[in-house]
Amino acid sequence: MxxxxxxxxxxxxxxxxxxxxxxxxxxxxxxxxxxxxxQPKPVVQQPVQSAKPTQPESKPAKQESTPVSTGSESGGGAKIVSPMSGVILKVLVSEGQKVEYGQKLVILEAMKMENDIVADKSGIVKKIHVKEGDNVDTGQVLVELE
Structure with a gap:
């Protein structure tokens, strides 16, 4: 083709x-x-609009994230993994806390964007594998639910 x-x-x-x-x-x-x-074509110069964010550069932009998990969901547990490499900005839950589907668990900064990592199912937080300031890799387990 x-x-x-x-x-x-x-x-x-x-x-x-x-x-x-x-x-x-x-x-x-x-x-x-x-x-x-x-092929001769006239090049039309168009004004370039600034792609700078409207918020201060010290505060990364927000981006919604879809639920990402692996593990044995039929067994009742789920592992919430990082969809990309980045830095943990904030852990929003604690061990033993009940969470609902879609609830924010962790805020991950990647490429100057804040990504909300959410629960893909309701459950109780079994274990938190990260803390604020940790660098994480793609696929790394962040939170375990039971």
Missing amino acids: VRKFVVRVNGKEYIVEVEELGTLGTAAQAIQQTQIVE
């Missing part, structure tokens, strides 16, 4: 056709089969 892309380099626009080789092709083969067709 051939796909066309418009690429802008140093203010000049190029139409690039890229042929998909499949999973066995290498990047070198893809480069050899790429055909660049220069």
Whole structure:
């Protein structure tokens, strides 16, 4: 399948056709089969809007997170794992606390964004594996529910 892309380099626009080789092709083969067709197009300069957040930079932006868990949910327990690498900003529950589905358990900062880690089911907090300030990796267990 051939796909066309418009690429802008140093203010000049190029139409690039890229042929998909499949999973066995290498990047070198893809480069050899790429055909660049220069087509004169006027480049329209548009004002760039600032992408800066409206809140102070010291406070990361908020992002809602979907429930993430692993483990034996048929056995009644669930392990809430980190969906990405980051730093634990706040632990919002304590061991023995009853939690409801969708309740925030932990706030994780990743790439200057706050991510709410929520319970994927109701239960009681069995064990908390992290504390504020901890660095966590993707898939690391944060909280166990029973």
